[in-house]
Structure formats: C-alpha cells, structure tokens
Amino acid sequence: MVEMVFAVLIIAFIFTLFIKNNRVASIISLVVSLFPLAAFLDWGREFGINLISIGFENTMNINMAGITLHFSISPLAWFFGIMLFSLIPPILLYSYSFFSKNDGFYPFMILLMVSVMGILLSSDFLSFFLFWELMALGIFIMICRNGDRKAMVRYLSYSVLSGVLILAGIALLYHMNGTLLFAEIMLKADFETMVAITMLIIGFAIKAALMPLHTWVPPVYSTSDEPFVAFLSGGLSKIGYYGMLLLLFAMPGARVMEAYINSSIATYLLAIIGSLTAFFATFLAIFEDDLRKLLAYSSIAQLGYIAVGIGTGSSIAMAGALFQAFNHAFFKATLFLAAGSVAYRTGKWKISELGGVAYKMPLTFMAALFAIFALAAIPITSGFAAKWLLYEAAIERRYVFIAPIMLIAGVGAFLYSFRILYGVFLGENRYPDIKEAPKPMVAGMFLLVMPLIIFLIFPGYMLDMMDSFLSSAGLATISHSPYVIHTTLGNYNTIAVIVGMMFAMIPAFLIYVLRKQHLVDFEDNFIGGEIPSLYEHISMHAAHNFYKPLKDVVMPYLEGGATSIYSSLYKVVEKIADGARKIYDGVVQDYAIYVMLFLLIIAGWLLW
Amino acid sequence: MVTVVSGLINVLIIAIYATVAMMIGILFMGIGRKIVARVHNRVGPPIYQGFIDIAKLILKKTNITHGWIYDLALLFSITGIVLTILFLPIGGVKLLSTEGDAFLVLYLLAIPALGFALGAGASGNPNSAIGVMRALVMMLSYELPFVISMVALMIYYDTTSIAEIVASQYGKWAILIPPFAISAAVADMALQGMLMEAPFDIPIAPHEIASGPMAEFGGKHLGSLMIYKAGTIVAYTTLFVDLFLGGGVVMKGGIVADVVNFIVWFILIFLVFTLSLLINTSFPRFRIEQAFKFYWKYEAVLAIIALVWVYWMVIS
Numbered sequence: 052m053v054e055m056v057f058a059v060l061i062i063a064f065i066f067t068l069f070i071k072n073n074r075v076a077s078i079i080s081l082v083v084s085l086f087p088l089a090a091f092l093d094w095g096r097e098f099g100i101n102l103i104s105i106g107f108e109n110t111m112n113i114n115m116a117g118i119t120l121h122f123s124i125s126p127l128a129w130f131f132g133i134m135l136f137s138l139i140p141p142i143l144l145y146s147y148s149f150f151s152k153n154d155g156f157y158p159f160m161i162l163l164m165v166s167v168m169g170i171l172l173s174s175d176f177l178s179f180f181l182f183w184e185l186m187a188l189g190i191f192i193m194i195c196r197n198g199d200r201k202a203m204v205r206y207l208s209y210s211v212l213s214g215v216l217i218l219a220g221i222a223l224l225y226h227m228n229g230t231l232l233f234a235e236i237m238l239k240a241d242f243e244t245m246v247a248i249t250m251l252i253i254g255f256a257i258k259a260a261l262m263p264l265h266t267w268v269p270p271v272y273s274t275s276d277e278p279f280v281a282f283l284s285g286g287l288s289k290i291g292y293y294g295m296l297l298l299l300f301a302m303p304g305a306r307v308m309e310a311y312i313n314s315s316i317a318t319y320l321l322a323i324i325g326s327l328t329a330f331f332a333t334f335l336a337i338f339e340d341d342l343r344k345l346l347a348y349s350s351i352a353q354l355g356y357i358a359v360g361i362g363t364g365s366s367i368a369m370a371g372a373l374f375q376a377f378n379h380a381f382f383k384a385t386l387f388l389a390a391g392s393v394a395y396r397t398g399k400w401k402i403s404e405l406g407g408v409a410y411k412m413p414l415t416f417m418a419a420l421f422a423i424f425a426l427a428a429i430p431i432t433s434g435f436a437a438k439w440l441l442y443e444a445a446i447e448r449r450y451v452f453i454a455p456i457m458l459i460a461g462v463g464a465f466l467y468s469f470r471i472l473y474g475v476f477l478g479e480n481r482y483p484d485i486k487e488a489p490k491p492m493v494a495g496m497f498l499l500v501m502p503l504i505i506f507l508i509f510p511g512y513m514l515d516m517m518d519s520f521l522s523s524a525g526l527a528t529i530s531h532s533p534y535v536i537h538t539t540l541g542n543y544n545t546i547a548v549i550v551g552m553m554f555a556m557i558p559a560f561l562i563y564v565l566r567k568q569h570l571v572d573f574e575d576n577f578i579g580g581e582i583p584s585l586y587e588h589i590s591m592h593a594a595h596n597f598y599k600p601l602k603d604v605v606m607p608y609l610e611g612g613a614t615s616i617y618s619s620l621y622k623v624v625e626k627i628a629d630g631a632r633k634i635y636d637g638v639v640q641d642y643a644i645y646v647m648l649f650l651l652i653i654a655g656w657l658l659w
Numbered sequence: 660m661v662t663v664v665s666g667l668i669n670v671l672i673i674a675i676y677a678t679v680a681m682m683i684g685i686l687f688m689g690i691g692r693k694i695v696a697r698v699h700n701r702v703g704p705p706i707y708q709g710f711i712d713i714a715k716l717i718l719k720k721t722n723i724t725h726g727w728i729y730d731l732a733l734l735f736s737i738t739g740i741v742l743t744i745l746f747l748p749i750g751g752v753k754l755l756s757t758e759g760d761a762f763l764v765l766y767l768l769a770i771p772a773l774g775f776a777l778g779a780g781a782s783g784n785p786n787s788a789i790g791v792m793r794a795l796v797m798m799l800s801y802e803l804p805f806v807i808s809m810v811a812l813m814i815y816y817d818t819t820s821i822a823e824i825v826a827s828q829y830g831k832w833a834i835l836i837p838p839f840a841i842s843a844a845v846a847d848m849a850l851q852g853m854l855m856e857a858p859f860d861i862p863i864a865p866h867e868i869a870s871g872p873m874a875e876f877g878g879k880h881l882g883s884l885m886i887y888k889a890g891t892i893v894a895y896t897t898l899f900v901d902l903f904l905g906g907g908v909v910m911k912g913g914i915v916a917d918v919v920n921f922i923v924w925f926i927l928i929f930l931v932f933t934l935s936l937l938i939n940t941s942f943p944r945f946r947i948e949q950a951f952k953f954y955w956k957y958e959a960v961l962a963i964i965a966l967v968w969v970y971w972m973v974i975s
Contacts, residue, residue: 477780541760
C-alpha cells in the first residue's frame with residue numbers, strides 16, 4: 052500500500068502542474084495530502100498507538116536496474132511522519148486564499164511530500180540519498196519561484212555542500228560495511244566510522260541550520276512564500292535532525308556508538324553548538340526589524356534546542372528534543388502563516404511600519420498569540436513541557452555550561468516575542484481600514500494551534516508517541532501518565548497547573564466583572580499633556596529600533612558573526628588562488644621552463 | 660469519602676495560604692512606604708495604606724478600557740502571580756510545589772509579566788512600550804546571574820524541585836555553604852532587579868516615562884496591577900528564602916511546627932524585603948545599559964565563580 056500512496060502523490064503532482072486555477076489545485080492537493088497522513092496514522096498500531104485502522108502495508112521494495120530500494124517504517128520515522136504530514140493539510144488550506152493563481156506551488160509541495168515520505172520510509176542509504184536530493188531540488192525550485200538571487204545562491208551552495216558531505220559519508224560507510232541497508236550496517240568505534248559520521252552530521256546540520264551553517268536561512272525565509280516557508284521551517288528543517296537521530300540512535304551498533312561517544316567530547320560538542328546556536332540566534336532575532344528574518348533567526352534558535360537534546364543523549368533529553376521538534380513545527384508554522392496573513396492585508400513586512408493590526412484582525416492575533424506563548428514556553432502551552440525536559444536533562448547530566456545558556460536563550464525569546472506582539476499587532480492603530488484574513492487562512496492557523504493545546508493538557512500522549520523509539524534506541528522510557536511527567540529530578544503536573552490557574556483566575560475574574568468599564572478611543576491617552584490627534588507628526592508607535600539600549604551594548608560583540616568567518620575564509624581562498632594565478636605571468640620563457648620541469652619530474656619518476 | 664474530605668481540606672489550606680500571602684504582600688507595600696519615609700525623615704502613610712489604595716481603585720465607579728487585549732493585563736497579572744505563589748513552598752508547607760519545580764516557577768513568573776506587557780502594548784501609549792522594553796531588558800539582565808546561581812543549587816542538591824531543595828536544607832541553610840554565600844549575594848542583587856527597586860527601578864521610572872507600562876492604567880486595572888506588585892514582593896522574596904535560607908523551616912511535624920515555620924518564613928521575607936528597600940533608598944537610578952553591564956559583567960562573573968566552585972565540590 053506504500054506504492055499506492057506514492058502513486059497517488061505522483062499522479063497528483065503531474066495533474067496539478069497543468070491546473071491554473073488556484074482553488075482547484077488547492078483542494079486537490081489538500082485531499083491528496085490526507086493520504087500519507089492517513090497512512091502514518093494507521094501505522095501507529097505498529098507502535099502501540101491505535102488512532103485509525105485501515106490496514107496499510109508498511110514495507111515496499113522497488114527493483115530497478117539491479118538495485119533494490121528498501122522501504123519500511125521505523126518508530127523514529129513514524130514520529131516525524133506524523134509531525135510533518137499533519138502540518139501540510141492546514142498549510143494547503145491556508146494557501147486556498149493566499150495565492151491568486153497556481154503557478155507551481157502545489158505541484159512542488161506534493162513533490163516535497165513525496166520526498167519526505169521517501170526519506171522517512173527508506174531503510175537503506177541509497178533510497179535515503181535519492182529522496183534527500185529530491186527534497187533539496189524541490190526546495191530549490193520553491194525558492195526560485197520568487198527569484199531572489201541571494202537566497203538562491205546561498206541555498207544552492209549550502210545544499211550542494213550538504214549533498215556532497217552526505218554522499219561521501221555514505222560512500223565511506225559502504226566501503227567499510229559492504230552494504231547500504233540500515234539494518235546491516237554495524238557502526239564501529241573506529242576512526243573511519245567517526246569520519247563518516249562527522250561528515251554525515253555536518254551534512255544534516257546544514258539542513259537543520261546549526262550555527263555557523265545557518266547563513267542560508269534568513270535570506271531564504273525572508274524571500275519565499277509564507278506557506279512554503281511555514282513548511283520549510285516547521286517541517287523540512289527537522290529532516291536534518293531526523294538524519295542525525297537515525298545515525299546516532301536508530302542504527303544497529305548505535306549502542307557501540309553511544310559507548311564511544313559518551314566517553315568522548317563528540318556529542319557534548321553537538322550539545323554546546325546547539326546551545327550557542329540558541330543563544331546567538333536569539334540575540335540576532337531580538338534586533339531584527341524584518342518580521343520574516345526575525346522569525347528565521349527564531350527558527351534557528353529553537354532548532355538549536357533540538358541539537359542540545361540530541362547531543363545530551365539521555366532519554367529525558369531525547370524526549371525533550373523530539374517534543375521540541377514537534378512543538379516548533381506547529382508554532383513556527385502558525386507564526387509564519389500569521390505573518391503571511393498580516394502581509395496579505397497590509398503588504399508590509401517591516402515591524403517598524405506595522406502596528407495595531409490586532410484590533411482589526413483579532414483571530415489572526417489570537418492564533419499568533421497562542422503560538423508565541425508556545426514559542427516563549429509559557430506553561431499555558433505545550434511549549435513548556437519540551438523546554439522543561441531539556442532543562443531537566445542538562446541538570447541531570449550536570450551540564451553547567453549548557454543549562455544557563457539555554458535558560459537565557461529562553462528569556463531572550465520573551466524579548467523578540469514581545470517585539471512581534473507589540474510592533475505588529477498592538478500599539479498605534481495604523482491600519483484602521485483592513486479586514487480580518489480570509490476564513491480558510493484563519494482556519495489553517497487555528498488547525499495548527501490545536502496540537503499545542505492537546506499536548507498542553509496531555510504531554511503524556513506525546514511521550515507515548517516516542518516510547519517505542521526510545522526503547523528501540525536502548526534508552527529508558529520516561530515514567531509518565533497522560534498529564535504528569537516524572538524525571539529523577541522533579542515532576543511536571545499539567546493538571547495541577549491548569550486547575551491552579553482556574554482557581555487563581557477566580558479573584559481576577561471577580562475584579563474584572565465588579566465594575567462596568569467603557570471603551571475609549573485609542574487617542575484618548577496620556578502623552579505628557581499633549582493631544583496626539585492634533586500633531587500628525589508625533590509617532591505614537593515606539594517600534595522603531597525597539598531594543599536600542601541593549602543593541603548599543605551587545606551589537607559590538609555580535610557584529611560580523613558567522614558571515615565574517617566566511618568572508619575571511621573567502622579572503623584566504625582568494626589569496627591562494629591569486630598566488631596560483633601568478634604562475635601564469637605571460638612570459639613565454641617561464642612557460643618553457645614549466646614544461647621542462649614537468650618533463651624532468653616525469654622522467655625522474657619513471658627512472659626511479 | 661475520606662480522600663475527598665482530605666482533598667478538600669488540602670484545597671482549603673492552599674487557598675488560605677495563597678490569600679494570606681497576597682495580604683502579606685499588600686501589607687509589605689505599606690510597610691515599605693513607611694520605611695522609605697523614615698529614611699527620608701518623613702512621617703509616611705499608615706502601614707495599611709496598601710489596602711486602602713487597592714480598595715479605592717478596585718471600587719472606582721468609572722473604569723476605562725482600551726479593548727479586550729488591554730483587559731488581559733488585569734486577568735493575567737493576578738492569575739499568574741497567584742499561580743506562582745501556589746507553586747512555592749511557604750514556611751515548609753509545600754502547597755503545589757511537589758507538582759512542579761524551579762523551572763516551572765521561573766516560567767510561571769513570566770505569565771503576569773507578559774499579560775502586563777500585552778495590556779501596556781494595547782493601551783497604545785509609547786511610554787508604556789518603552790517601559791515594557793526596559794522591563795524586558797532588565798529581565799534578560801538579571802536572569803543570567805540568577806539562573807547560574809540556581810543551576811549551582813540544583814547540581815549541588817541534585818534536584819530541580821524547590822520543595823526538595825528546601826527539605827535538603829533542613830538544619831543547614833544553603834547560604835552557610837561558602838560558594839552559596841556568593842550565589843546568595845548575587846541572587847539578592849538579582850532580586851533587586853526583579854522587585855524593580857532602585858538602582859534598578861528603570862522600567863517604571865516615573866520622572867522619565869510617566870511610570871512606563873502603567874501610564875494608561877486606572878481604576879480596577881491599576882488596582883489589579885497593585886495586587887500583582889504585592890504578589891511579586893511575596894513571590895520573589897519567598898523564592899529567595901526557599902532557595903538560600905531553607906524556606907524558613909526550623910521545625911518538623913505537627914501544626915505547631917507549621918505555625919513556627921510560618922512565622923520564621925515571615926520574618927525572613929520581611930528581612931529580605933527590608934534589605935532591598937534599604938538598598939533602594941540609598942541609590943539613584945541606573946541607566947538600562949548600565950544595569951545590563953552590571954548584571955552581565957560583575958554579577959555573572961561572581962555567579963560563575965560560585966558555580967565552578969560548586970561543580971568542583973560535586974565532582975570531587
């Protein structure tokens with residue numbers, strides 16, 4: 052039945068290529084996107100989670116030209132499949148109103164679905180790599196649709212680097228094992244395997260945008276279409292982490308790996324890079340004025356937490372990393388879609404030019420507000436449970452460097468969250484004439500918020516979903532009930548938080564209803580005795596250069612950053628190339644000497 | 660039946676503790692004004708002035724609002740601060756603190772702050788936005804030394820639960836262990852920022868930005884923010900006392916012990932609060948970047964020294 056899902060997707064891909072009408076294409080791809088979701092929901096029974104029962108087969112082998120591609124479902128792939136494929140239908144629903152005509156968005160969205168499905172189901176490195184490159188190609192075409200040169204060049208160069216590294220790593224592993232099947236590759240604790248794994252991990256880290264390999268992300272996220280960026284940031288960036296987890300925890304011999312790695316600094320290094328990514332990207336996000344770039348840096352930061360979890364490698368950390376990946380998929384997709392809705396109505400991306408959108412677009416604001424609560428890990432969303440698990444893991448392992456860095460990055464998230472809330476949605480009512488976003492867009496955003504609410508109340512269900520992966524990776528499962536998580540260090544009881552909150556709300560609510568209140572105009576406020584409506588030139592919106600005092604202190608230390616590393620690397624390469632160029636000095640006698648030297652060397656080599 | 664009754668008794672105890680804690684907070688506001696007045700060589704208002712102010716504001720007949728987001732400030736601020744107090748052990752009584760831990764408390768404290776910030780943003784006053792910006796930068800500043808100190812405590816006692824940390828300190832307060840004396844000093848200065856007392860009263864600076872976030876609040880909204888302020892006094896001082904001064908636990912078992920512990924807890928948070936007031940009255944206001952540098956340069960270095968010391972103690 053895997054074949055059927057693939058076939059449906061490929062037929063839909065070809066079909067939507069020829070449909071010009073946006074709504075028809077949207078509905079077709081929306082229906083088609085439910086197939087892989089249904090398949091993944093159905094496969095849950097393999098891992099003790101019965102959601103729906105259709106009876107899909109879950110293995111497939113394709114023979115072509117003497118090579119067999121193997122496909123089957125694993126617990127890890129299942130978790131990522133559920134996450135990615137439940138992300139797609141709301142995004143396609145949103146696109147129903149977002150685009151005016153179908154100019155290639157839907158077919159390549161379906162192509163990306165095919166590639167993701169292939170990557171997740173592949174059980175040998177060949178099919179993994181084929182679909183990996185298909186995904187890279189699909190993303191590139193999506194970026195090309197908007198034709199920003201910087202974004203295209205950056206993405207293409209990073210993508211090629213990632214592909215080459217992954218291919219080299221796979222080749223090395225094949226050379227040592229003589230097989231490409233995941234099930235037969237035994238990772239050994241020797242130098243060659245470590246080189247192969249390092250190359251693979253760097254290749255995956257490019258897709259996952261770990262610093263300093265992140266510089267393709269801001270230009271790409273800030274120039275592509277929002278529905279695609281929502282899927283790229285929310286979904287596809289996790290595929291890099293899927294690769295890492297596959298390599299480090301899901302393969303036979305992973306125990307050997309772990310024994311080798313725990314004693315070395317290798318994964319500790321990954322955790323440190325992850326925490327530093329979270330820290331620096333947060334600071335870059337705080338000072339960003341372009342809403343999309345802010346969200347891009349915020350994505351990089353939030354993805355850094357996942358690397359911390361993988362690097363820490365204990366079962367709590369792994370649960371935290373997967374939980375964080377899941378949450379990030381949904382809240383960041385919601386935020387990108389909300390940004391898209393705001394731009395759809397106002398046409399502006401700069402935070403300093405926006406303001407007061409919430410008064411006219413309350414539903415978009417509510418979806419964005421909830422996503423921001425999740426982003427900032429406020430305990431009234433599921434965002435907190437994930438971060439909490441990661442903090443617990445860091446304390447459990449006594450990672451005294453990583454824990455404070457992560458906590459401070461978490462506080463930094465409040466800063467840029469408020470920047471979005473105030474700069475875009477609150478403050479001066481600058482757009483009194485706009486309307487709420489179209490209904491399908493609002494519905495898409497609210498569908499994306501739903502999982503955050505479900506796993507707020509029942510974080511245990513999320514842990515149920517990863518139990519079979521944790522036990523297959525040889526890690527202890529975490530003791531939990533649907534609403535309580537226990538670790539060796541502490542508990543988190545969501546029912547206590549929610550019930551406590553209801554009780555705590557009683558006095559607040561009583562005060563709220565105690566006396567009548569009447570609504571006043573926005574201009575009815577106190578600006579040192581001035582009447583704002585009399586002075587057109589007075590800006591009532593303090594969103595420009597919002598964190599200036601902090602920026603003045605911090606920016607000198609952040610200036611350049613990763614870009615300066617690359618430009619100095621570029622200068623070194625240029626110097627070497629320039630030196631090499633000097634060989635061609637245009638003097639014919641010199642060339643004659645080169646030829647003679649070359650012949651002498653050849654002759655010497657032959658004689659010797 | 661028995662479990663239902665004991666459950667209800669537990670709920671009642673928790674409700675009483677939360678209410679008393681909020682009352683103590685309001686009382687402390689009055690006491691604080693009295694102390695500041697005496698330092699200034701004034702008579703000062705009566706110590707129950709806080710109750711009078713809040714009652715007057717809440718019972719005001721005319722209330723204005725700037726829309727539903729503005730009202731979130733009222734709802735979130737009181738809800739969030741009461742919820743936070745529920746998760747802190749008070750005088751050895753655990754309340755709900757076994758159901759969450761120190762990280763939960765840190766993030767619960769963000770709920771009222773975020774609600775307050777939302778309301779201030781929705782009021783549309785630029786001064787409010789600047790005030791919130793300052794408050795958030797202050798938060799980023801003081802959290803670094805504070806979380807480093809907290810991480811030191813957590814790895815020393817090998818738990819993240821505040822209730823466990825309090826229980827482990829029975830007989831020997833953390834502050835008596837040399838590295839934690841440094842941590843406590845650092846955390847006390849962080850507390851100064853958390854309570855927005857001088858020299859870190861930057862967010863509400865009345866002379867510069869018209870009281871900042873509160874500029875547009877009046878009537879019951881302002882009253883609820885005063886309740887929030889009262890709550891923060893209790894929440895933050897209790898957090899400090901729980902982390903470094905053993906939560907005021909001097910006796911174990913029985914109702915007598917609870918009463919004694921409660922009194923000790925009260926005295927301790929009063930001392931911590933008074934110390935912060937005395938610092939408040941002796942300093943002018945920092946600029947925001949000075950505050951940031953103070954916390955991230957000097958405080959953070961001290962906190963890291965304590966952390967390394969503790970780490971070395973734990974490892975060896």
